[in-house]
């Protein structure tokens with residue numbers, strides 16, 4: 001690692017924007033002319049770092065509703081530090097509104113980020129995002145472009161309370177829905193709940209995918225220390241935005257690019273933080289995708305190995321029972337990292353220009369039961385199920401030769417070693433229709449299986465993997481069952497759900513061969529997921545299998561289906577992965 005101080009500072013002539021603005025030819029004239037068309041004077045944008053602010057704000061992205069205003073604080077920071085700020089609106093992926101799933105657009109936002117930065121006179125960038133797919137997408141684009149970049153997390157929404165209980169976005173929606181479905185909550189109460197759980201702008205206030213991914217980005221060294229836990233509406237969030245702007249200018253002079261920060265070691269740090277937080281299974285898709293952009297091959301088994309040794313110490317929904325506002329008061333991510341220092345490479349460089357160890361040194365946490373001691377983690381494994389407290393387990397077997405994942409800490413320990421009869425659905429719509437059927441042939445030991453929900457089959461790998469419990473079993477008091485799919489699950493959800501089965505059924509993965517009535521076995525100790533069907537029978541079924549014809553014959557979805565990789569590889573586009581150099585655009 002070379003410290004920023006040991007490098008010569010960049011000169012004005014070395015700025016990327018210099019190529020656009022300094023030349024004495026007709027192109028340089030036109031570039032300066034068009035800036036002045038906006039009322040700017042030459043000195044505002046010439047001879048200083050031009051900082052792009054990639055803003056994923058929109059009116060249909062409630063988690064990012066404050067980012068338009070927050071960009072003003074970033075601009076003040078950039079100006080104060082001697083740079084010139086430019087706001088670049090980008091695709092806004094509000095998780096709840098975007099159909100069929102934001103996942104289908106993660107790569108599009110990554111591509112947009114990279115190409116915005118490449119095609120415009122930008123020297124450094126502040127990336128504004130937070131809602132689930134936006135942190136990985138923005139980081140993927142910035143890694144590929146490799147100019148100085150700092151990630152500004154949108155921050156979580158404030159806590160809510162309902163009948164004296166803390167209630168969290170997503171997690172409690174699902175809990176209340178199950179109670180409403182069987183009449184434990186009446187219509188008036190249900191309608192009233194619409195105004196609850198999401199009390200302010202900001203990302204989901206549980207350790208869902210947004211908090212998981214912003215924590216991963218901070219642990220990788222791409223955010224300011226402590227940034228991800230600051231509530232969206234806190235004045236500290238505006239101050240952090242100012243600091244991001246100011247820091248981005250210095251990072252340009254220091255030439256502190258992502259390729260100097262993001263290494264295999266920083267990924268290990270990020271996975272370690274993820275394991276300690278009890279983070280979302282979606283990280284198992286986004287981490288390999290981000291690593292791929294840095295030219296790093298990340299094996300799912302590396303994540304499994306880290307999750308085996310790093311205990312969950314964040315007492316946050318859906319694994320625990322506190323919310324992100326509590327996490328902020330308790331000291332946020334640096335307080336967690338200080339507790340698991342022994343598992344981290346503290347020499348990793350961060351956007352501060354210092355090491356991770358220096359960033360978190362002396363960061364005071366509060367011992368209030370939100371961030372626990374590793375000696376007394378959130379969930380202890382038992383003799384029968386040592387895996388019960390783990391954030392992630394990676395499975396292999398004849399149902400998932402390229403891998404599948406499960407989050408044991410959000411599952412029922414008694415279902416983690418389970419054998420049952422499969423009930424297989426070919427589509428989400430078919431499955432949802434069946435769940436209300438009082439005559440559905442199902443009991444608490446049945447294994448619910450959904451296929452055609454993968455990257456190509458979904459398409460876009462929607463969050464269908466948390467299949468609902470059949471109504472007739474809900475009435476019997478059943479709240480969890482073993483569920484298997486090639487889909488993903490919302491990070492705010494819980495349950496014994498095997499996800500990301502690869503290869504997916506739509507490309508002929510073994511999941512396509514499973515039939516209702518077959519026996520399926522999950523053995524978490526052996527990290528195995530198998531169907532107990534003979535090789536001869538599977539060969540017969542394979543020979544009879546016909547690849548489904550895509551209903552998408554044009555447009556972005558067609559490109560997506562042609563380019564997307566399988567879940568274990570991160571679902572990036574094949575042609576976007578890797579870190580081969582891309583030439584700078586010619587100015588003429």
Ligand code: FES
Pocket residue numbers: 063094095096130131132202203204208210
């Ligand atoms: Fe945006 Fe949960 S919906 S973070």
Ligand code: MG
Pocket residue numbers: 095132208209210490491492
């Ligand atoms: Mg989510």
